[in-house]
Amino acid sequence: MKAVVQRVRQSSVSIDGKTVGEIQCGLMVLLGVTDVDTEQECDYLADKIAGLRIFEDDTGKMNRSLLDIQGEMLIVSQFTLCADCRKGRRPSFIRAAKPETAIPLYNRFIAQIQARGIRTATGEFGADMLVSIENDGPVTIPLDTEEIMPKGK
Template sequence: MRALLQRVSQASVTVDEQIIGQIGRGLLVLLGVGQGDSEVQIKTLADKIVYLRIFEDDAGKMNRSLLDISGEVLVVSQFTLYADMRRGRRPSFTDAAPPTTAEPLVEQFKNALASYGLTVASGIFGASMSVDLRNEGPVTIMLDSKEL
């Protein structure tokens, strides 16, 4: 699994001109599920995200976690995180898991985050979505479960 994290003061996702999910201060998580991913990666990735100290403390140091600030999470499925650009000019997405595998894993990931008592919002799996965000810092971090 790959997760692109963006520290935000606010974020929302819109489908067909309707806001489907929105959060205040916290993290926008663009989540890609790859071939061979399973529920094994979910706990590790969720733990890393929840405890990652990327929010500023009173001294301005990135020393607080999502839990420390009572932050919120917006999860948006993003198979394009598995784009392979090694050949040609058109990305290949063969490393992304098929929707029948990916969708349940995205749901389990959202549930894993919610189990920490966090507010978790999301988009609609497979829909064409517009994501609006105010990235704070800016802070953007890429996580790959194979590297954790």
């Protein structure tokens, strides 16, 4: 799984001019599911993101997690994170999971975050969405389970 995590002051997602999800202080997560992802990658990434210490403590050091600050999370599916741009100029999306695989893993990720007591908002899988992000910092962290997950997990 691939994610782009952004620390935000506020973020929202709208479809056809109607806001379908919005948060205040917290994390905006763009989530891409690849064709090799399983529940293990999903659970690992949810735990990693919920515990990322990217919010400032009283001394201004990034030392607090979303859980610590009781922040919110906006989760938006984004298959384009799985783009392969090694050949030519047109991205290939062959590594993106098909909806029958991606939707259950996307929903599981949301459930894993909610199970930690984090207020969540979401976009709509497969919809054409307009995302508004007020990036705080700016802090933007890309994560890929192929790179960060311990081998053998």
